[in-house]
Structures are given as structure tokens and as C-alpha cells.
Amino acid sequence: MKYLVTGGAGFIGSHVCDALVARGDSVVVLDNLSTGVSHNLDSLVGNSAFDFISGSILDASLVDSLVASVDSVLHFAAAVGVFTIVDKPLESLITNLRGTENVLESASKHGKPVLIASSSEIYGSAGSDGLALNEESDRIVGSPLKSRWSYSEAKAIDESMAIFYHLEKGLPVRLVRFFNTVGPRQVGHYGMVVPRFVEAALAGTPLAVYGTGKQSRCFCHISDAVAAVLALVDSPAAVGQVFNVGNDFEITIGELAKKVVSQLGSTSSIEMIPYEDAYAPGFEDMQRRVPDISKIKTVIGWAPKHGLDSIISDIARFSNSQH
Numbered sequence: 065m066k067y068l069v070t071g072g073a074g075f076i077g078s079h080v081c082d083a084l085v086a087r088g089d090s091v092v093v094l095d096n097l098s099t100g101v102s103h104n105l106d107s108l109v110g111n112s113a114f115d116f117i118s119g120s121i122l123d124a125s126l127v128d129s130l131v132a133s134v135d136s137v138l139h140f141a142a143a144v145g146v147f148t149i150v151d152k153p154l155e156s157l158i159t160n161l162r163g164t165e166n167v168l169e170s171a172s173k174h175g176k177p178v179l180i181a182s183s184s185e186i187y188g189s190a191g192s193d194g195l196a197l198n199e200e201s202d203r204i205v206g207s208p209l210k211s212r213w214s215y216s217e218a219k220a221i222d223e224s225m226a227i228f229y230h231l232e233k234g235l236p237v238r239l240v241r242f243f244n245t246v247g248p249r250q251v252g253h254y255g256m257v258v259p260r261f262v263e264a265a266l267a268g269t270p271l272a273v274y275g276t277g278k279q280s281r282c283f284c285h286i287s288d289a290v291a292a293v294l295a296l297v298d299s300p301a302a303v304g305q306v307f308n309v310g311n312d313f314e315i316t317i318g319e320l321a322k323k324v325v326s327q328l329g330s331t332s333s334i335e336m337i338p339y340e341d342a343y344a345p346g347f348e349d350m351q352r353r354v355p356d357i358s359k360i361k362t363v364i365g366w367a368p369k370h371g372l373d374s375i376i377s378d379i380a381r382f383s384n385s386q387h
């Protein structure tokens with residue numbers, strides 16, 4: 065199979081490309097290298113099963129010609145990361161809405177199956193009570209005037225658009241709601257907490273915990289997420305469906321900071337930073353967000369295999385290899 069992977073130079077996309085080529089498929093990556101980096105694809109350069117196209121998902125004619133040239137589309141390109149969304153709200157919103165619309169429209173025109181990367185952010189602050197979020201759970205989002213929620217809004221509209229393309233035009237779509245996915249190649253400077261902590265711990269600089277540190281998260285190893293994506297792409301039962309992909313082990317950010325410091329034998333201190341200083345005044349964060357992963361377990365038999373220890377050690381190994 066030949067896949068178009070938008071955002072293939074990014075964290076998740078590049079790992080998916082590696083896995084597709086490793087199993088004998090070929091990939092064409094479309095990426096504008098805004099948050100992705102070309103060296104994420106170094107191991108594929110020179111491979112006849114790999115091609116890289118520098119360009120944007122906002123270029124509708126480029127997207128259309130690439131979609132026409134492949135068997136299937138995996139859409140990972142997006143404006144991501146809290147800092148990106150808050151710093152460039154308009155550009156981010158347009159990328160995440162119009163870009164996905166371009167991909168869906170071309171996929172529909174050419175009859176190509178498409179997998180869309182969505183996000184647990186669509187749930188907003190739902191799940192703060194600690195109840196696991198399933199695919200049917202209601203969303204709780206703040207004002208549309210707050211840039212902080214625009215990523216959630218865009219991804220939710222992307223999902224609706226994809227499902228309506230499926231229902232009205234018969235487009236084979238698959239939707240994946242990634243919960244915090246972490247691992248090698250993810251960078252800390254866009255606001256992703258695990259690589260930010262690991263990088264600080266390795267450098268011996270303070271780990272900055274935003275807010276009280278009592279907010280909790282669940283982290284999924286990238287190799288588990290990639291396994292889920294490949295199994296979903298191969299599964300006819302996944303067509304027209306949305307799946308949570310994440311790990312349901314929960315840890316507070318304060319405990320995570322302590323674990324990173326102790327596991328890596330770091331001398332770093334842990335500092336508490338108010339949300340207002342870390343982001344913008346009035347920033348709203350959710351206290352908890354736990355995925356219910358029973359649907360994907362039932363439909364394709366997937367479950368995460370990697371815990372936090374291997375996440376931290378794999379990120380640290382990667383980070384050390386970069387210096």
C-alpha cells in the first residue's frame with residue numbers, strides 16, 4: 065500500500081512512517097516543517113519506499129494531487145502544542161480546520177480511505193471528576209473567544225466533518241483521539257510536559273510544574289500509539305468509527321516531576337509556577353483526563369504495553385543522543 069502521511073515529519077507521523085516502511089508499505093510525506101523536523105525521517109531518506117514533499121495542507125491543489133497518487137491517507141498535520149495555539153490562534157485555527165477540510169475533500173473526490181488524528185482535547189474539561197472518558201462522552205469547553213479552546217473546537221469540527229463525509233458520501237474514515245502520547249522525537253518547547261521535564265532533569269535545571277501540580281494526566285508510549293494506528297488502518301471494523309488511543313494509568317504532574325528526577329538520578333529542583341506566568345492570564349487547565357479504552361480493546365484487541373518507566377528512559381536516551 066502507498067500512504068500519504070500529512071505531518072509525517074512530526075513526532076507521531078514520523079514513527080508511523082517508520083513502521084509502515086518497515087512492514088513493506090511505501091509513504092509520501094507532506095509536511096511544512098513548522099513543528100516537525102526533517103531529521104525525524106533520516107532513517108527513511110534514500111529508501112525507494114519513501115518520498116518527502118515540502119508543502120502545506122493549506123495548498124489544496126498540492127493536497128489533491130498527492131491524495132490522487134496514493135492508496136490511503138493518514139492525516140497527522142496540525143498546529144499543535146499549547147504554546148503554538150495560544151501564540152498564533154488564527155493561523156492555528158485555519159490550519160486545523162481548512163487543512164483537514166482539504167484532505168477530506170480530496171479523499172472523497174478520489175475515493176481514498178483516510179485516518180484523521182483527533183485529540184483528547186476535544187473533551188475539554190470533561191472528565192475532571194476522574195471518570196474515564198469514552199467515545200460518547202459529552203464535551204465541556206470554554207468560551208470560543210479564548211484561544212486556549214480553539215484547538216479543541218477545531219479538532220471537534222474535524223471529527224464532525226469526517227463523520228459526515230462518511231455518512232453522506234460513503235468516505236471510509238477512521239478517527240483516532242490520541243490522549244497524551246509521548247516518546248522519543250517529541251520536543252519540550254511547545255509545552256509537552258514529559259520531554260520538558262526529562263530535558264530539565266538531564267540538564268540539572270529546575271523542573272517547572274505549572275499550577276498546583278495536583279492535576280493528573282495519563283501518558284501513552286509512542287510505540288503503543290503506532291501499533292494502534294496500524295491496526296486501525298488495517299481493520300474494516302474501524303471504518304466510520306472514533307477510537308480513544310491512550311494509556312489509562314494516571315499520575316499527577318507533581319508526582320511525575322518527582323519520578324523523572326528520581327528515575328534519572330537528577331540533581332534538579334522542582335519549582336511551582338502559577339498558570340498565569342506559564343501561559344496567559346485566565347488560562348484554564350483540566351484537572352484530570354483518563355481515557356476509557358474499552359472500545360478499541362473490543363474492536364481490534366489493542367491495549368498499551370509500555371509504562372511510565374520505559375517512557376521516561378526512552379525519552380532520556382533519545383535526548384542524550386541529541387547532544
Ligand SMILES: NC(=O)c1ccc[n+]([C@@H]2O[C@H](COP(=O)([O-])OP(=O)(O)OC[C@H]3O[C@@H](n4cnc5c(N)ncnc54)[C@H](O)[C@@H]3O)[C@@H](O)[C@H]2O)c1
Binds near residue numbers: 139142
Ligand atoms: N502528541 C500527542 O500527544 C497528541 C495528542 C492528541 C492529538 N495529537 C494529534 O496528532 C497529530 C500529530 O501530532 P504530533 O504530536 O506528532 O505533533 P507534531 O507537531 O510533531 O506533528 C505535526 C506535524 O504537522 C506539520 N504541520 C503543521 N502544519 C502544517 C501544514 N500547514 N502543512 C503541512 N504540515 C504541517 C508539522 O510540521 C509537524 O511535522 C496532530 O494532528 C495532533 O493534533 C497528538
